[in-house]
Amino acid sequence: MAISSLVFLAVVLGATGLFAYKASILFRLAKATKGPVWSGNRMDRLAERVETFFTNVLFQKAVLKKKKAGLMHVAIFWGFMIITIETMELFAYELFPGFSLSFIGESAYATLRLIQELFTLLVLSGVGYAFYRRLVLRPEGLGKSTDAIIILSLTSGLMLALLAMRSFHILAEPNDNNAVMFASMWISGIWQSLGVTPEVASTMAAGFRWFHHLLVLGFMVYIPSSKHLHVLTAAPNTFFRKLETPKGMRKVNLEAEDATSFGAGKISDLSWKDTLDLYACTECGRCQDACPAWNTQKPLSPKALVHDLKDSLYENKLALLSGKTDEVKPILGSKITDDVIWACTSCRACESACPVFIEQTDKIYEIRRNMVLMESRFPAELQTVFKNIENNFSPWAMSPDERDKWTEGLEVRTMAQIAASGEQVEYLFWVGCAGSFDDRSKKVSKALVSILKKSGIKFAILGKEEKCTGDPARRAGNEYLAQTLIQENVNVLNNYGVKKVVTACPHCFNALKNEWKDFGIELEVIHHTQLIAELIRSGKIKPTKAVDEKVTYHDSCYIGRWNNEYNAPRTILASVPQLKVNEIEQNKSNGMCCGAGGSRMWMEEHIGTRINVKRTEQLLEAKAGVVAANCPFCITMLTDGIKTKELTDKVRVMDVAEIVDQATV
Ligand code: SF4
Numbered sequence: 001m002a003i004s005s006l007v008f009l010a011v012v013l014g015a016t017g018l019f020a021y022k023a024s025i026l027f028r029l030a031k032a033t034k035g036p037v038w039s040g041n042r043m044d045r046l047a048e049r050v051e052t053f054f055t056n057v058l059f060q061k062a063v064l065k066k067k068k069a070g071l072m073h074v075a076i077f078w079g080f081m082i083i084t085i086e087t088m089e090l091f092a093y094e095l096f097p098g099f100s101l102s103f104i105g106e107s108a109y110a111t112l113r114l115i116q117e118l119f120t121l122l123v124l125s126g127v128g129y130a131f132y133r134r135l136v137l138r139p140e141g142l143g144k145s146t147d148a149i150i151i152l153s154l155t156s157g158l159m160l161a162l163l164a165m166r167s168f169h170i171l172a173e174p175n176d177n178n179a180v181m182f183a184s185m186w187i188s189g190i191w192q193s194l195g196v197t198p199e200v201a202s203t204m205a206a207g208f209r210w211f212h213h214l215l216v217l218g219f220m221v222y223i224p225s226s227k228h229l230h231v232l233t234a235a236p237n238t239f240f241r242k243l244e245t246p247k248g249m250r251k252v253n254l255e256a257e258d259a260t261s262f263g264a265g266k267i268s269d270l271s272w273k274d275t276l277d278l279y280a281c282t283e284c285g286r287c288q289d290a291c292p293a294w295n296t297q298k299p300l301s302p303k304a305l306v307h308d309l310k311d312s313l314y315e316n317k318l319a320l321l322s323g324k325t326d327e328v329k330p331i332l333g334s335k336i337t338d339d340v341i342w343a344c345t346s347c348r349a350c351e352s353a354c355p356v357f358i359e360q361t362d363k364i365y366e367i368r369r370n371m372v373l374m375e376s377r378f379p380a381e382l383q384t385v386f387k388n389i390e391n392n393f394s395p396w397a398m399s400p401d402e403r404d405k406w407t408e409g410l411e412v413r414t415m416a417q418i419a420a421s422g423e424q425v426e427y428l429f430w431v432g433c434a435g436s437f438d439d440r441s442k443k444v445s446k447a448l449v450s451i452l453k454k455s456g457i458k459f460a461i462l463g464k465e466e467k468c469t470g471d472p473a474r475r476a477g478n479e480y481l482a483q484t485l486i487q488e489n490v491n492v493l494n495n496y497g498v499k500k501v502v503t504a505c506p507h508c509f510n511a512l513k514n515e516w517k518d519f520g521i522e523l524e525v526i527h528h529t530q531l532i533a534e535l536i537r538s539g540k541i542k543p544t545k546a547v548d549e550k551v552t553y554h555d556s557c558y559i560g561r562w563n564n565e566y567n568a569p570r571t572i573l574a575s576v577p578q579l580k581v582n583e584i585e586q587n588k589s590n591g592m593c594c595g596a597g598g599s600r601m602w603m604e605e606h607i608g609t610r611i612n613v614k615r616t617e618q619l620l621e622a623k624a625g626v627v628a629a630n631c632p633f634c635i636t637m638l639t640d641g642i643k644t645k646e647l648t649d650k651v652r653v654m655d656v657a658e659i660v661d662q663a664t665v
């Protein structure tokens with residue numbers, strides 16, 4: 001082997017060894033985390049996983065949700081894939097002088113050269129736009145990143161080195177087939193006009209080839225400690241993603257005998273999948289741009305959270321690698337503060353926006369669980385809520401005996417009455433705490449009862465036997481209280497043999513549909529908008545009365561992003577005579593939370609603009625007289641937002657059920 005080949009081999013082996021060492025530390029750190037992986041098995045449904053891998057990794061579907069930045073990424077991604085063939089060819093040439101891929105045939109080789117030339121230019125234009133975005137446009141979500149500048153400089157350096165190498169090579173070894181490398185040919189012409197001789201060109205080509213080799217190897221060594229780690233981790237993270245919209249919180253085994261800690265207090269309490277999430281972050285800032293907390297000046301940025309958790313992982317490297325998890329420092333500290341964790345509304349806008357399927361929300365809620373269950377550390381106002389739930393079985397300070405008071409004069413029967421009469425009903429109407437105790441929401445309960453009666457559907461309520469679903473306690477980290485309530489409710493439902501449930505509350509809907517199966521009951525749960533849409537479709541109710549209003553629709557997070565239902569409410573509104581629907585830009589999966597989710601309904605909003613006011617401002621852009629909603633908490637928050645904007649005489653918030661009740665006889 002020639003000396004130069006031996007030197008090259010030594011350099012390659014050295015760089016590969018360094019890369020392997022750094023990668024092995026990342027792998028061992030991921031292995032050292034011991035927490036449970038949420039949403040269970042990440043190796044199931046292989047066909048779907050392979051499909052999502054191809055669509056999102058190779059065809060970059062999620063990345064392309066943002067057009068300009070997406071196209072830039074596609075150019076760089078595919079450019080790198082194609083140019084890697086040339087890089088490998090050059091490596092082989094260095095080890096075995098004279099090697100080339102020309103054995104594939106003259107025209108195939110010329111085509112390959114042409115494609116590589118085109119992709120080199122494509123990568124350069126992608127990198128150019130990336131520089132322009134970072135240095136001139138400077139979108140807030142991207143932030144300042146020296147790492148990104150280094151990576152972009154390395155990438156453009158690689159492409160320029162290739163063009164330089166090719167151009168000198170063309171001059172050193174003229175060949176008719178070189179014409180396909182049109183840009184390199186053109187540069188070659190410049191060298192020629194400057195009087196560069198073939199001998200000098202040959203030396204320069206070799207020099208740039210070596211420069212390219214060193215850049216490639218340097219890049220490889222740099223990757224594990226840079227944000228560009230995502231080139232290795234985004235693909236597996238996409239493969240192991242949750243395959244559906246997130247549908248529930250993990251049940252904590254509170255009786256586990258070996259459990260010394262619940263939730264995530266330290267980075268070691270997270271799982272290997274969380275660690276992979278941290279490695280996969282591209283720092284694109286899309287999650288931050290979508291986050292209602294961040295957009296209203298709260299200290300929570302899902303991007304920063306992921307970054308800070310990654311820092312925590314690295315800071316605890318020695319303790320983690322030596323298995324001394326008792327020496328791992330708490331997650332909460334100067335960067336991830338209590339205010340960061342409690343600012344989250346559980347809207348999952350961050351996850352919906354993330355191009356590499358990072359699961360930010362579960363991490364926040366596991367941290368909350370640890371704070372509440374292990375340290376009794378939570379905002380003061382939650383104390384009252386927990387007490388009310390314990391004593392009154394609802395977050396409201398109202399007697400449980402008043403739970404069914406709203407039915408007075410409506411002739412709504414309870415499951416107990418139905419059971420006593422030996423009759424059967426098709427649906428249990430799960431009213432929920434808001435629908436039972438909140439004056440505004442009671443009107444929605446009444447509208448739904450009216451619709452159910454008009455349609456002839458047999459239904460009943462639990463009345464005083466219904467208790468809070470535990471959702472507010474669960475999202476506030478009080479898993480113990482939540483589980484107590486869930487189990488009591490499940491026992492009542494099982495006692496009556498309930499199978500089908502309709503509810504007007506998205507939070508109740510999500511809990512019953514997606515979380516209670518962990519507590520021993522399988523229910524067919526339908527949101528009232530889904531049921532009403534079906535009743536209209538089947539002709540059981542007919543919206544025949546005109547409602548001459550302009551309406552805009554607000555998607556609740558727990559029906560939209562959590563359960564992927566965007567059509568049913570829109571189908572309903574479209575069926576109401578004379579009702580005009582004006583959609584705003586921030587709708588469906590891009591909709592903004594009202595600010596009440598994640599138990600934020602029960603907490604004060606001390607910092608920044610109020611989320612409900614910001615969301616109201618967006619909805620007001622539709623210039624509609626009615627904001628249609630499907631959730632009692634959204635209705636409360638948006639009504640309050642409209643009051644703040646002093647527009648109560650011009651705009652009102654209505655549940656979709658109220659509109660339909662008005663439109664039907
Ligand atoms: S769930 Fe919503 S509020 Fe929480 S971090 Fe994500 S985007 Fe922000």
Ligand code: SF4
Nearest residue numbers: 281282284285287354
């Ligand atoms: S978490 Fe996802 S969306 Fe947020 S910065 Fe990282 S890659 Fe981008």
